[in-house]
Amino acid sequence: MKKRLLFLLKIVVTAGLILWLIDSVDWQSVLTELKEVSYPLLFLYVIFQLLGNVISAKKWQTIAHFKGLSFSLKEGFFTYLTGSFINNFLPSTIGGDTYRALWLAKKSEAKAASISTVIFDRFIGLWTIALLSLICSPILLPYAKGHPALLITYGVLVLFFFVDLLITYVYCKQWFHQFVSHLPFFKLRRFLEEIIFYTKKHIWFTTSMWSILFIFVGLVLSNFTLFHALGSTVHILPFASVMFLVAIVSSLPLSINNIGIKEWAYITFFGLIGVSIETAVTVALLSRFIQMLLSFIALPHYLASRRK
Numbered sequence: 001m002k003k004r005l006l007f008l009l010k011i012v013v014t015a016g017l018i019l020w021l022i023d024s025v026d027w028q029s030v031l032t033e034l035k036e037v038s039y040p041l042l043f044l045y046v047i048f049q050l051l052g053n054v055i056s057a058k059k060w061q062t063i064a065h066f067k068g069l070s071f072s073l074k075e076g077f078f079t080y081l082t083g084s085f086i087n088n089f090l091p092s093t094i095g096g097d098t099y100r101a102l103w104l105a106k107k108s109e110a111k112a113a114s115i116s117t118v119i120f121d122r123f124i125g126l127w128t129i130a131l132l133s134l135i136c137s138p139i140l141l142p143y144a145k146g147h148p149a150l151l152i153t154y155g156v157l158v159l160f161f162f163v164d165l166l167i168t169y170v171y172c173k174q175w176f177h178q179f180v181s182h183l184p185f186f187k188l189r190r191f192l193e194e195i196i197f198y199t200k201k202h203i204w205f206t207t208s209m210w211s212i213l214f215i216f217v218g219l220v221l222s223n224f225t226l227f228h229a230l231g232s233t234v235h236i237l238p239f240a241s242v243m244f245l246v247a248i249v250s251s252l253p254l255s256i257n258n259i260g261i262k263e264w265a266y267i268t269f270f271g272l273i274g275v276s277i278e279t280a281v282t283v284a285l286l287s288r289f290i291q292m293l294l295s296f297i298a299l300p301h302y303l304a305s306r307r308k
Contacts, residue, residue, distance in 0.1 A: 007256075010253075010254065010255050010256050011256065013254050013255045013260065013261075014255040014256045014259050014260050016260070017255060017259070017260025017261065017263070017264055018259070018260055020260075020264075021260065021263055021264075021281065024267075024277060025277055025278060025281050026277075026278055029276075029278040030278050030281060030282050030285075033230050033231070033278060033279060033282045034282060034286070036230070036231065037229050037230055037286075038228070038229040038230075038231075041225050041226070041228055041229035042226070042229050042290075044225050045222050045223075045225045045226045045229065045287075045290065046290060046294070048217055048218065048221050048222035048225060049218065049222050049290065049291065049294060050294065051217050051218065052214055052217050052218020052219070052222060053077055053080050053081060053084075053218070053294075054073070054077055055210060055213050055214040055217060055218060056080050056214050056218065057073055057076030057077040057079070057080050058073060058076070058210060059121065059124075059125075059207055059210035059211060059214065060076055060080070060100070060117065060118075060121050061073060061076045062203070062206060062207060062210060063117045063120055063121055063124075063203065063207055064104065064114075064117045066203050067110075067113045067116065067117055067194075067197070068110075068113070069104060069108045069110060069113060069114065069117065070108075071104065071107060078297075078298050078301040079099075079100055079103050079104075079298075079301070080100070081294070081295055081297055081298035081301070082096075082099060082103075082295075082298040082301050082302045083095075083096025083097065083099050083100050084096055084291065084294075084295040084298070085295040085296065085298045085299060085302055086099050086302070087257060087295075088257065088291070088292045088295050089292075089295075097118050097122060100118050101114050101115045101117075101118040102114075104117065104118070112187075112190045112193075112194045113194055115194075116194035116195055116197070116198075119195070120195075120198050120207075121207075124204070124207045124208060124211055125211050125214070126248070126251075127164065127208075127211075128208050128211035128212055128215065129211070129215055129219075129244050129247055129248060130157050130160055130161065130248065131161075132212070132215065132244050133154075133157055133241070133244040133245055133248065134154070134157055134158070134161070136237075136240065136241040136244060137154055137241070139237060139238055139241040140238070140241050140242065140245075140272065143272040143273070147272065149268050149269075150245075150269070150272065153245055153248070153249065157248075171195070171196055176196075177196060180192045180193060180196065181193075215244070215247075216240075219243055219244075219247055220236075220239070220240045220243050222287075223239075223243055223283065223287065224236060224239055224240075224243075226283050226286065226287055227239070227275070227279070227283055230279055230282055230283060230286075231279075232275060232279055234270075234273055234274070234275060238273045239273065242269045242270055242272065242273055245265070245269050246262075246265045246266055246269050246270070249261065249265040249269070250262040250265045250266075262284050262288065263280075263281050263284045263285065265284075266280040266281060266283060266284040267280045267281055267284075270283075
């Protein structure tokens with residue numbers, strides 16, 4: 001019942017945002033921008049997107065290696081794309097992250113460890129991009145006056161870091177380890193022990209570096225290329241600062257397949273640095289369409305896994 005209500009809420013949010021987009025955007029201008037797109041830069045965007053998936057797969061492979069789990073870079077790449085395919089076309093089913101965790105669990109026969117790699121993969125990605133957002137916040141602070149969405153976003157990021165530091169402190173304390181070891185619930189105890197593992201190994205720096213590389217290749221450079229393919233002349237530093245925020249807000253599970261949320265984030269935050277509504281929404285929609293097409297590369301891999 002709870003899942004149905006949550007899904008219904010997502011439908012309502014998605015429908016509301018779509019209606020807002022229809023009313024707010026000059027769609028004739030969007031069509032004009034699409035007709036004038038630079039195909040060489042569009043091709044470069046695709047290359048950056050594929051490289052981003054390779055980097056993400058390598059980061060996940062590195063995390064799994066620390067847990068004693070192994071898979072090839074090729075397997076990780078196609079599993080990542082399969083997760084994207086599921087998110088794009090089967091949003092009401094298991095979800096891309098769950099698919100990755102189940103795939104690795106079946107391959108390694110280590111369910112708790114496999115799930116923990118996906119959770120830590122997600123966490124370190126969010127942690128890294130949130131840190132970059134706060135580091136670059138002085139670039140956007142002049143725009144904060146009269147812009148509550150920006151102030152709220154930065155406030156939430158500061159709170160996130162405070163809570164994260166508190167949780168990390170607790171996880172590193174010996175008394176917490178002893179508390180977990182005496183928990184009567186085996187599955188919960190096993191899961192928490194897997195998470196504690198990441199506080200004992202020096203993997204934060206390595207995985208953060210892979211996250212930074214993905215952020216700059218798969219997010220900043222790819223989207224910067226796409227904006228310029230549509231004729232935008234925005235500069236890289238303010239663009240990157242906004243892109244960090246857009247990526248965080250777009251990932252919030254408030255609508256079906258982040259439809260509407262992503263477009264709202266592009267319009268709201270890129271508008272701060274002078275990007276028009278039409279250009280912002282064109283980039284958001286075009287990137288969504290291309291990413292959906294790229295995820296089809298994983299269709300044979302997904303069908304093969306279903307047969308197994």
